[in-house]
Amino acid sequence: MTAKDITICMVDGVRSKSVIIGVFDTGIAPQHTSFNDNEMLSPPVKWKGRCEFNVTTYCNKKLIGSRNFTQQDKSPWDKIGHGTHTSSTAAENFVGGANFLADVVAGLDAAIDDGVDVISMSFGLVVSPPLYDDYVAAGAYSAMKKGIFVSCSAGNVGLGNGSVINGAPWILTIGASTTDRKISAVPVLDNRAEFEGESAFQPTNFSRKLLPIVKGNACESLNTSDVKSKIVFCDTSG
Structure with missing residues (x-):
């Protein structure tokens, strides 16, 4: 929270019980799909807050209030993105059709469903992210569980520490070299x-x-x- 001091109040819980969460951060993007109020109850009767967006429909039964306490900008709209991120982590609603790691994983899922025997992927990030955030590793793991052989490129950078990409243990990682033999010493x-x-x-x-x-x-x-x-x-x- 470096730019603004904004309170975002949301209700967490559906159907039977509700908890009001106040988030102090850089604001919120109220039209984000994470803040839809599908199946949400009305705010608890103890709620006394207010919505300070210039469009009142931006608040709903999920995002029940948002206020700005800074002198710079009177709107609680999030211009940085951090508040929207933390708010959705704390109390987002269910979003239909959401997916994890997008296009590449969708393509791998399709290849698995199509019945391929081998998957070859000659692309990747410049630096390998941790496995839980690596879309190639996640998709290749699903393929490996189905008995599909997955081959990936090792990248175009070397010889430095961590310069090999797509190095998950369930992937055959292929890299080129300037020599075709092992030089022993x-x-x-x-x-x-x-x-x-x-x-x-x-x-x-x-x-x-x-x-x-x-x-x-x-x-x-x-x-x-x-x-x-x-x-x-x-x-x-x-």
């Missing part, structure tokens, strides 16, 4: 311990000389003369 420490791994670069004239390891708390604080010709482990602070 086996670092050998001074105590002769060996660790198997991979490398993006393996020159033919690579020196077999063992180098000392330096551990620093922060890379920025290390003097270059102290780390020359050494392997450095340091904290990059995130």
